[in-house]
Amino acid sequence: MSYLIPCPHCGQRDVGEFRFGGEKGSRPTNPDQLNASQWAHYTYDRKNVMGMQTEWWYHRGGCRQWFLATRSTITNIVEKTWLP
Amino acid sequence: MSRLSTPPSSTLVNRSKPLVFEYNGRRIDACEGDTVASALMASGVDILSRSFKYHRPRGHLCGEGHCPNCMMNVDGSPNVRICSEKVCNGMVVKHQNAIPSPEFDLLAITQKFDFLMPAGFYYKIFHKPRFMWPVFEHFIRKVAGLGVVDGKTPPYRYERQHLRADVVVVGGGPSGLSAALGAAEAGASVTLVEQDSFLGGHFRFQNPESSGFKKVLELEKQVRAKSNIRVLTGAVAFGLYEGNMLGVVQGRRTVRIRAKRVVVASGILERPFVFGNNDLPGIMLGRAVQRLLNLYGVQPGKRAVVVGSNDRALDVAADLLHAGVEVAAYADQRERINDSLESVKLLKSKGVALLPATTAVSADGKMHIRSVTLGPVAGRGENIRLDCDLLVLSVGGDPAIHLVQQGGARGFFEEHRVEFIAKRLGEGHFVAGDSNGVHHEDSILLDGRRAGLAAAQGLGSVDHAAEIADLESRLSANPAVVLNPKTMVAPDGSGKRFVCVCEDVTEKDVCDAIREGFDGIETLKRYSTVSMGPCQGKMCQMSAIGICARETNRTIEETGSTVSRPPFIPITLGALTGRNYHPHKTVPTHSRHAALNAKVISLGDWLRPEMYSNPAEESRAVHERVGLIDVSTLGRIDLRGTDVVKLLDKVYINSWGNLKVGRTRYGVMCDDTGIVFDDGTCARLGDQHYFMTTTTSGVDGVYQWLTSWMAGTSLDVCVTNVTSGYGGVNIAGPRAKEVLGKLTSLNLDSKEFPYMGCVQGQVAGVPCILFRIGFVGELGYEVHFPSFYGEYMWDVIMDAGKEFDIRPFGVETQRILRLQKSHIIIGQDTDAITNPLEANLAWAVKFDKPDFIGRRAIFEAKKQGIKKSLVGFVTRHGEVPEEGTQVMENGYSVGRVTSARFSPHLNKSIGLAWVPTARAKDGQPILIRSKGEWVIADVVTHPFYDPEGARMKG
Numbered sequence A: 001m002s003y004l005i006p007c008p009h010c011g012q013r014d015v016g017e018f019r020f021g022g023e024k025g026s027r028p029t030n031p032d033q034l035n036a037s038q039w040a041h042y043t044y045d046r047k048n049v050m051g052m053q054t055e056w057w058y059h060r061g062g063c064r065q066w067f068l069a070t071r072s073t074i075t076n077i078v079e080k081t082w083l084p
Numbered sequence B: 001m002s003r004l005s006t007p008p009s010s011t012l013v014n015r016s017k018p019l020v021f022e023y024n025g026r027r028i029d030a031c032e033g034d035t036v037a038s039a040l041m042a043s044g045v046d047i048l049s050r051s052f053k054y055h056r057p058r059g060h061l062c063g064e065g066h067c068p069n070c071m072m073n074v075d076g077s078p079n080v081r082i083c084s085e086k087v088c089n090g091m092v093v094k095h096q097n098a099i100p101s102p103e104f105d106l107l108a109i110t111q112k113f114d115f116l117m118p119a120g121f122y123y124k125i126f127h128k129p130r131f132m133w134p135v136f137e138h139f140i141r142k143v144a145g146l147g148v149v150d151g152k153t154p155p156y157r158y159e160r161q162h163l164r165a166d167v168v169v170v171g172g173g174p175s176g177l178s179a180a181l182g183a184a185e186a187g188a189s190v191t192l193v194e195q196d197s198f199l200g201g202h203f204r205f206q207n208p209e210s211s212g213f214k215k216v217l218e219l220e221k222q223v224r225a226k227s228n229i230r231v232l233t234g235a236v237a238f239g240l241y242e243g244n245m246l247g248v249v250q251g252r253r254t255v256r257i258r259a260k261r262v263v264v265a266s267g268i269l270e271r272p273f274v275f276g277n278n279d280l281p282g283i284m285l286g287r288a289v290q291r292l293l294n295l296y297g298v299q300p301g302k303r304a305v306v307v308g309s310n311d312r313a314l315d316v317a318a319d320l321l322h323a324g325v326e327v328a329a330y331a332d333q334r335e336r337i338n339d340s341l342e343s344v345k346l347l348k349s350k351g352v353a354l355l356p357a358t359t360a361v362s363a364d365g366k367m368h369i370r371s372v373t374l375g376p377v378a379g380r381g382e383n384i385r386l387d388c389d390l391l392v393l394s395v396g397g398d399p400a401i402h403l404v405q406q407g408g409a410r411g412f413f414e415e416h417r418v419e420f421i422a423k424r425l426g427e428g429h430f431v432a433g434d435s436n437g438v439h440h441e442d443s444i445l446l447d448g449r450r451a452g453l454a455a456a457q458g459l460g461s462v463d464h465a466a467e468i469a470d471l472e473s474r475l476s477a478n479p480a481v482v483l484n485p486k487t488m489v490a491p492d493g494s495g496k497r498f499v500c501v502c503e504d505v506t507e508k509d510v511c512d513a514i515r516e517g518f519d520g521i522e523t524l525k526r527y528s529t530v531s532m533g534p535c536q537g538k539m540c541q542m543s544a545i546g547i548c549a550r551e552t553n554r555t556i557e558e559t560g561s562t563v564s565r566p567p568f569i570p571i572t573l574g575a576l577t578g579r580n581y582h583p584h585k586t587v588p589t590h591s592r593h594a595a596l597n598a599k600v601i602s603l604g605d606w607l608r609p610e611m612y613s614n615p616a617e618e619s620r621a622v623h624e625r626v627g628l629i630d631v632s633t634l635g636r637i638d639l640r641g642t643d644v645v646k647l648l649d650k651v652y653i654n655s656w657g658n659l660k661v662g663r664t665r666y667g668v669m670c671d672d673t674g675i676v677f678d679d680g681t682c683a684r685l686g687d688q689h690y691f692m693t694t695t696t697s698g699v700d701g702v703y704q705w706l707t708s709w710m711a712g713t714s715l716d717v718c719v720t721n722v723t724s725g726y727g728g729v730n731i732a733g734p735r736a737k738e739v740l741g742k743l744t745s746l747n748l749d750s751k752e753f754p755y756m757g758c759v760q761g762q763v764a765g766v767p768c769i770l771f772r773i774g775f776v777g778e779l780g781y782e783v784h785f786p787s788f789y790g791e792y793m794w795d796v797i798m799d800a801g802k803e804f805d806i807r808p809f810g811v812e813t814q815r816i817l818r819l820q821k822s823h824i825i826i827g828q829d830t831d832a833i834t835n836p837l838e839a840n841l842a843w844a845v846k847f848d849k850p851d852f853i854g855r856r857a858i859f860e861a862k863k864q865g866i867k868k869s870l871v872g873f874v875t876r877h878g879e880v881p882e883e884g885t886q887v888m889e890n891g892y893s894v895g896r897v898t899s900a901r902f903s904p905h906l907n908k909s910i911g912l913a914w915v916p917t918a919r920a921k922d923g924q925p926i927l928i929r930s931k932g933e934w935v936i937a938d939v940v941t942h943p944f945y946d947p948e949g950a951r952m953k954g
Ligand code: FES
Pocket: B067, B068, B499, B500, B501, B502, B503, B530, B531, B532, B533, B534, B535, B536, B537, B538, B539, B540, B541
């Protein structure tokens, strides 16, 4: 892994400076109404798309901010990044 | 073989600077600038190694650091290509893979058993009968293979370097130099990476009178004069990775270069040719011969036959004549030889027989070539046999497109040029010169400049589109030069016909494998091992593809090629890892521990005092009087804002709204799968101001966790990681209050400042945050102060404690004290599947909160019932089981020990262990298997020391 990620604050940096935060998803707002398998789906199942994916990144070697990015899981090219 | 009497002006060797080194115990004279190979050849050593399987003698072949023939052990490093290794005074060089020597190798007996090693023998022979395999394996390991790593050689130091460049040009030959100049003139910062120790590529080792030689000298001068070109020689780009990152190895240094654009001008890899006994010493590739003559002034033979397929071959023949070597014949695989060339005129004037449409069919000789049989390319007609001690093969080569292929490009086979051309290049990648299939002398330079300008487009301020277009039209006007013959295989001829010299795979082996059904190029490779040797197919891939295509009646394009992956050349593990740096953080009181001669240990990133005297003495001080421990390594997070309670209620399983100002609380964090991942205390300093402590190693993760739940929300909380801003100590023991009382006017009365209370105030004039907590089980004050007061605070507290005989205590004593209280350490006593209910933290889980991270999953765990529990134990006979050992029942592992220590105060060996919940009752016996011994212990479900907590609360 040696691709570059343009941090919205710091600009192009090596991927090693960042922590991957996983696919963008949202936490259910009504946990109590979900059955166990629905909850397991939220905690364990990922789309794992082949192609463009929106995901969280954290710039630990820089501004220490969370941001969102769209990245191709095939080429690792990061299309764009933005603040939530 | 000997030195030329007068070296050519192009020589790299300084004959007035003698050097000596040792080869197999023998003294070899060399000169500055020599490679080990050139010095050995000048001294008459021509058998450099024995082959992989058959132990056939092998000599100088490619001369460019690719083929396996010249691998030796140099100063303890195995598998060094000595053709590219400069001589240093006093070097110790040894042969490999031959007993006792390459000249006389007993293992050559394996040739007699070649019937045992057909294609795919790995899969057929030696593993039956099964019990014989270890015997065979032992022998095969001895006989086959490469150099041996000698464990006694001291490790070399490897370095790592990081560079940036607008444009990296890989290859310092004519096209690479032109590309670098072009890009530099266009304003780009350029790094030029060249494998050889010199610049100029194959033009540089042509005859010094040639136009190519003069051109690269001039180009080199211009490149060296440019301040925006950095030149790395002796450096190989072994990988082109994502984000245009190039891995380069330069001796014992790995250089990572981040480039905006990459120009690959890495030339060609010269091909050998398949014919009978084509591996005999004395058979060399044309470029190896030119290097020996023109760079090292070494005469590779006395009487040569040259087999070529292009005009470069004629130059090699001419160079041999210039060096006084007799050329017995020049055979060319082409139908016609161009009479108008200077080289042809020279050959004719010297009476060299020119044989068009002719190729080598077989060679003869035992330890060195003695004669060669030439025959018509078409296969029909008369053969002639010529005596010679040197056979030069100059039959073309393959564009070195490995790097751009790694970068995503594909090789497309060009039928008329018989080579793979890289197309569909990755973004920002360019190919130039020989490696781009451009072989005409002028075109090579033009194509380099074209690529250099194109690579710099958009980086500087000037647009070079017009010049690029002009260069393109001039390139298309120049004639296309074809280097390669149609076939890489002689029509017939006797003797072993090697395709792959690395792995000793012959044409017959390849054909057998295809006949057995392995006719795809990738499966053929794996089964026959062709192209799986140290050169990774650089010498043999094209012949293998050619034979595969011929045997399966397919075109080369249909047959395809194998995938190119990094590294392009073999690199040592040392070069990959580099030097190991392990920085430490020290606590603000560090100098005091050093002065007290504390035993310091490395815990995570930190250096911490483990012990000052011994746990018995230290723990006695804490229990009976007072002790002092540094707790600076605790994580600290400051939280303020109107939504701070909302945030805490979300991330902790506990409740926070009901915590009064001036109180602190133990808190546990889980993730949404209900797994405990950190704990600590969190104090309410003000209505909307909290101060959180975390585990030492957990603080970064907790900070990221908190901010991740805030990202994209409108929560009004300011979260600041203040860990390094504070130092901290814990004053613990029955006399702690008296010690602290001497230093502060704060009211320490238990009503004002009770257990789990917190205050902010001055201690010895320093503004501090104080907590009354009891991690070690006695009355204790955790004092956090601005970190630069560390040494001062340590000194005043130690001073104030003198009259109470205060003792510093280390991490080891703290571990015993906390274990006596059954206080768990997250990550040691819990693991990646521990939920709070199992870890005796059920009391902290506030299901009455509508939601928190982990609630749903912990609720589910509760519903399903708890099956394992963390309990304390006392061993019956005082053994201290190793941490991590198993709790056994009926021969099965049912749990494990997570912590265990001998407690000097209790005079018992105690610990924590996971056991089945049914066993989690006081007095239940458990059986632990530790260090091969059985240990019986009894379960204890309450703290071992002061179960009511009267001492820490009092
Ligand atoms: S010749 Fe090196 S792998 Fe075949």
